[in-house]
Amino acid sequence: MSQFQTIKRTLQDQIESGLLTAGCKLPAERKLAELFDTTRITLREALVLLESEGVIYREERRGWFVSPPRLDYNPAERSHFHEMVRQQGRQPDTRLLDCQTLAANTEISRLLQLPALSRVHRVQRLRRIDQRPVLYVEHYLNPAPFPDILQHNLNGSLTEIYQQHYGVGYGRLRLQIYPTALTGEAAAALNVAQGSHGLLIIRVNYDQENRILDCDYEYWRHDAVCLLVDTAEF
Amino acid sequence: MSQFQTIKRTLQDQIESGLLTAGCKLPAERKLAELFDTTRITLREALVLLESEGVIYREERRGWFVSPPRLDYNPAERSHFHEMVRQQGRQPDTRLLDCQTLAANTEISRLLQLPALSRVHRVQRLRRIDQRPVLYVEHYLNPAPFPDILQHNLNGSLTEIYQQHYGVGYGRLRLQIYPTALTGEAAAALNVAQGSHGLLIIRVNYDQENRILDCDYEYWRHDAVCLLVDTAEF
DNA sequence: TTGTTCTTTTGGACTAGACCACATATTCAT
DNA sequence: ATGAATATGTGGTCTAGTCCAAAAGAACAA
Incomplete structure (x- = not known):
């Protein structure tokens, strides 16, 4: 020993x-x-x-x-992050870091099933629990189905914006989940050293007609989350 | 820099x-x-x-x-680990480390919905890909539905044993997934230092009648696996 | 009292070793 | 040629510092 x-x-x-x-x-x-x-x-x-x-x-x-306790996080649950956090007796907040329209890289083109170098919106947000940064997200949206989406208040729930302004609800969900090191903007946003341990969740969200809504890269602190998946919900 | x-x-x-x-x-x-x-x-x-x-x-x-590439692993897929690995052009093998009947701790009693300190079987296995240990599993089974299960060849698929010898198939699946450090027997079995990074997948498997079959603790090397979940499969 | 400046504290990064325990390669003996 | 013994190589662990950069606290000035 x-x-x-x-x-x-x-x-x-x-x-x-x-x-x-x-x-x-x-x-x-x-x-x-x-x-x-x-x-x-x-x-x-x-x-x-x-x-x-x-x-x-x-x-x-x-x-x-x-460390505080991990957040129990059901990725398939469509309730808002803030609601989920509050239900666990914690205090959430969200910061919009940046919105840009840029050329999608190869992977994002593939996930969104768009031609290479398509223009996509990228929305970067930081989520905190009890003032501690726990999740850095990059949302990538195809602009075509969502005219003027960047004009909305993107601090809140994208789900609500999709429903209330575009009449779109969620259907299928595809996830890739693996442990990774937090580097670049993710590390900076989460205020951790380059190379700190994280959990990456890549989501592809579909609507009720099975069209792709967006794809998200969720970079979680490794100690902040426990994923819950239950096939009975699907 | x-x-x-x-x-x-x-x-x-x-x-x-x-x-x-x-x-x-x-x-x-x-x-x-x-x-x-x-x-x-x-x-x-x-x-x-x-x-x-x-x-x-x-x-x-x-x-x-x-490092070799990560294994794409769909936790809801019921095909055998070996088949999944081979389909990705890799070479699998499995080693049975130990079988014991012991008193369930609080967490396992809760997961299996048994009274505290119930007797349960524990089956410990090590999975390798291309001779590299990647996954250490502890399966916990309630003995009552599976008389004499420990007499079977536990190197292979538990799924097959359930089906062929007990007429039981899978239904619902519940997962908890979080990054953790590999310690104790997991670290030793995987031949990594105590405290190395891992991904823990806790599964509760149900049969077609929604009765609990077993619960499993899967300790993966952090660099060996990418989980794939697709709600369209459920 | 508030704002600014200075000092202290804190982890981050780095040097230059030393010794330990096990794995592998080489040498020696049969 | 094969097995045993020895030597070398490898990461693991540890000492005893040093200097750096930023955060926090204390002191000073208005």
């Missing part, structure tokens, strides 16, 4: 004993290294183990904190 | 150029540190970034290797 495994266990026991609750800050690395009579690098290895398990998370130059 | 980010990019370019293909071994850490004129710790930070992105993986005391 290595030293950092032992330290990790001690810290984990402290956290699980309830002395440190979600959002609590851990002592500084230098202080912990002193307490455990070891070097900072070794101490950090222990912290990284706990981070991997989703027990704690880091904020750059601010410290290490006890 | 930090030094290790620069090194990571250079290594990634090399790998993506096709010079190094899946399964190829990278030069040793000490050699790479020398090539990049840096220390081993800094060089390792670069390697860890690539590992996080699933580009490379490590084998303890053996070196770093270029």
Whole structure:
């Protein structure tokens, strides 16, 4: 049993004993290294183990904190993100980061079944739970079925905009889900280091006539979400 | 741009150029540190970034290797793991690690809707693709509907055993999916370090009469799988 | 009291090793 | 030629710092 495994266990026991609750800050690395009579690098290895398990998370130059519970997230549920979060006793908010119309890359052309280099709208949003950024999304829409969609208030639910302004509801849903590292804009938006662990959910949403509505790239913090899928709902 | 980010990019370019293909071994850490004129710790930070992105993986005391492609895995598909893997041009194998009858813990009692501390069978298996361990599974079965199930050949498909010997087919499926760290037996079975990144899929399988068949804990290497879910199949 | 400046604190990044435990290759003995 | 013993190679772990960049807190000025 290595030293950092032992330290990790001690810290984990402290956290699980309830002395440190979600959002609590851990002592500084230098202080912990002193307490455990070891070097900072070794101490950090222990912290990284706990981070991997989703027990704690880091904020750059601010410290290490006890993680809140994961959000139970049913990707097939069409209720609004905010409603889902509130039902779990948490406080949601959403920020519109950017809207652009750009040429779709190969993958997005394929997902939306459009010719290569088609013009598509991209809507970038950041979702937070209890003021903590947890989800960075890029929505890609074919402009043709949705004239002037970018003029709407895109802070809210795209679902509602589709229904109320374009008379469109959801049908089929296709998902690809895999663990990945958060890089580029996703890492920056979520305020995590390049290369931090994440979960990517790529969605293709269809309407009731089985036409493609949009595709979304959802970059989640690895410690923030638990997906729930139940075939009885379909 | 930090030094290790620069090194990571250079290594990634090399790998993506096709010079190094899946399964190829990278030069040793000490050699790479020398090539990049840096220390081993800094060089390792670069390697860890690539590992996080699933580009490379490590084998303890053996070196770093270029990762093979992810398996496309539809959790709702009832075909056998081996068939699914072969259809993707890969070579599967399965090892039965252990069978035991033990008292179910609180979570498993809840998932199987059994009284606390009920006796359940636990079947532990390891799945490999092209000789690389990718999935460690713990199946938990209620013994009552399946007399003598442990006498069967549990290297193969549980699905087939249910159908051929007990006349039972699948119905509903419930999943919980989240990124986690691989610890304990999962890490050991997959031959990865304690705390390595993984994806946990907890399944509850029902039969056609909506009775619970079993629950499974699937611990996947984080870089080995891409889940596909399509509501049109349900 | 509020805003600005300075100081301290914090994690991020990096150096230069050392020793450990296991895997692999090489050498030696039969 | 084969098996055992030895040497080398590899990542794992750890020490003892150093300097950097940004956040937070404290002190000072208006």
